[in-house]
Amino acid sequence: MGLITEKLPKMMAGMPGSDIIFTRMDAVINWARANSLWPLTFGTSCCAIEMMMAPGASRHDLARFGAEVARPSPRQADMLILAGTIVKRMAPRLRTLYEQMPEPRYVIATGACTISGGPFIYHSYSTVRGADTIIPVDVYVPGCPPRPEGLLYGLLTLQKMIRSGETVREPGIRHKPVTSETPEGITIEDIKSEMLALLEKDAVVDVRKAAEQMERPTGI
Amino acid sequence: MESEELFQYIASLEAAARPSEKPSDLPTIEVPPEHFLSLMQQLREDPRLYFNMLQVHTAVDWVKKGIFELLYQLYSTKDRQSLRVLVELPRENPVIASVCSIWRIAEWQEREVYDFFGVLYEGHPDLRRLFLEDDWKGFPMRKDYEDDFMLEPGQ
Ligand code: SF4
Numbered sequence: 001m002g003l004i005t006e007k008l009p010k011m012m013a014g015m016p017g018s019d020i021i022f023t024r025m026d027a028v029i030n031w032a033r034a035n036s037l038w039p040l041t042f043g044t045s046c047c048a049i050e051m052m053m054a055p056g057a058s059r060h061d062l063a064r065f066g067a068e069v070a071r072p073s074p075r076q077a078d079m080l081i082l083a084g085t086i087v088k089r090m091a092p093r094l095r096t097l098y099e100q101m102p103e104p105r106y107v108i109a110t111g112a113c114t115i116s117g118g119p120f121i122y123h124s125y126s127t128v129r130g131a132d133t134i135i136p137v138d139v140y141v142p143g144c145p146p147r148p149e150g151l152l153y154g155l156l157t158l159q160k161m162i163r164s165g166e167t168v169r170e171p172g173i174r175h176k177p178v179t180s181e182t183p184e185g186i187t188i189e190d191i192k193s194e195m196l197a198l199l200e201k202d203a204v205v206d207v208r209k210a211a212e213q214m215e216r217p218t219g220i
Numbered sequence: 221m222e223s224e225e226l227f228q229y230i231a232s233l234e235a236a237a238r239p240s241e242k243p244s245d246l247p248t249i250e251v252p253p254e255h256f257l258s259l260m261q262q263l264r265e266d267p268r269l270y271f272n273m274l275q276v277h278t279a280v281d282w283v284k285k286g287i288f289e290l291l292y293q294l295y296s297t298k299d300r301q302s303l304r305v306l307v308e309l310p311r312e313n314p315v316i317a318s319v320c321s322i323w324r325i326a327e328w329q330e331r332e333v334y335d336f337f338g339v340l341y342e343g344h345p346d347l348r349r350l351f352l353e354d355d356w357k358g359f360p361m362r363k364d365y366e367d368d369f370m371l372e373p374g375q
Binding site for chain 1: 353
């Protein structure tokens with residue numbers, strides 16, 4: 001892999017047709033990466049129980065998506081599921097674990113605690129307010145704790161991101177999933193009224209007109 | 221032993237110990253700090269009591285009353301008997317005798333209480349912080365603790 005992902009792009013840069021080859025290669029490499037994510041066994045509090053439910057228990061079974069091989073060593077893992085409150089004392093250790101993981105590495109933050117500090121945001125002397133102040137996060141899964149389905153959906157989002165994302169030409173540069181942010185100058189009311197109009201347009205059918213437009217079956 | 225019998229027996233050993241009025245699920249006694257160590261020694265060594273296990277040690281900060289209430293929960297593996305011992309300390313000068321020499325496990329439990337409440341233990345072999353960084357200022361489980369990192373709602 002090192003040869004393909006590191007040496008080859010430099011050797012082939014500028015060759016005629018190399019773009020097509022790279023695009024094909026990216027598709028294969030990203031497909032492989034997306035379907036064999038190895039999570040690091042890392043859980044710091046209650047969300048960790050849900051995290052254990054998702055890959056470990058038979059009902060939810062993360063193995064269906066190729067991400068069940070939880071590794072106790074960061075050097076063998078490429079996905080970090082942040083499950084649980086991160087405290088100040090833990091923060092430097094978390095950073096170390098992240099840096100020990102080989103590239104490309106992906107981070108899913110599950111639960112309110114890792115997203116923002118969650119229930120401990122006020123009056124807490126110890127809780128870090130958001131794990132993304134320590135390490136870069138790829139996918140956020142909200143909830144307190146998120147249901148295992150939520151975590152599965154987060155994993156699928158990550159896979160989608162990996163498949164559409166990185167190219168061997170620019171390692172480390174990724175396309176992020178677009179956040180559902182309201183564009184400037186548009187209010188929630190506009191969106192609501194537009195959706196209502198769309199709904200009416202799609203849901204109201206003029207039966208007579210439709211019948212007239214329909215082709216008459218012949219031979220009856 | 222029934223709790224009444226237990227209280228009477230403990231009172232015969234150490235007159236200063238009296239049953240607690242506070243609502244509790246376990247037999248509870250209160251003792252003033254000056255009689256604390258000798259009482260604990262007897263609870264451990266008396267053949268009829270034989271509390272050989274210190275299950276829990278923690279503190280409660282009653283900031284309005286100006287006291288720390290120390291809680292020791294003992295257990296006898298021989299009789300399957302539990303006992304809770306409460307000691308009240310003044311908040312300004314929280315010093316109490318260490319029970320490390322009686323139960324070895326008290327060493328870490330006392331370090332934890334020191335870490336979070338700042339209670340000082342006389343005779344503790346190694347009274348350092350346990351959970352927080354060594355250079356931490358203050359004792360965060362005290363109700364009046366504040367630092368720059370903490371947020372108030374609305375901030
Ligand atoms: S988000 Fe909720 S469930 Fe998850 S670690 Fe925080 S408090 Fe626990």
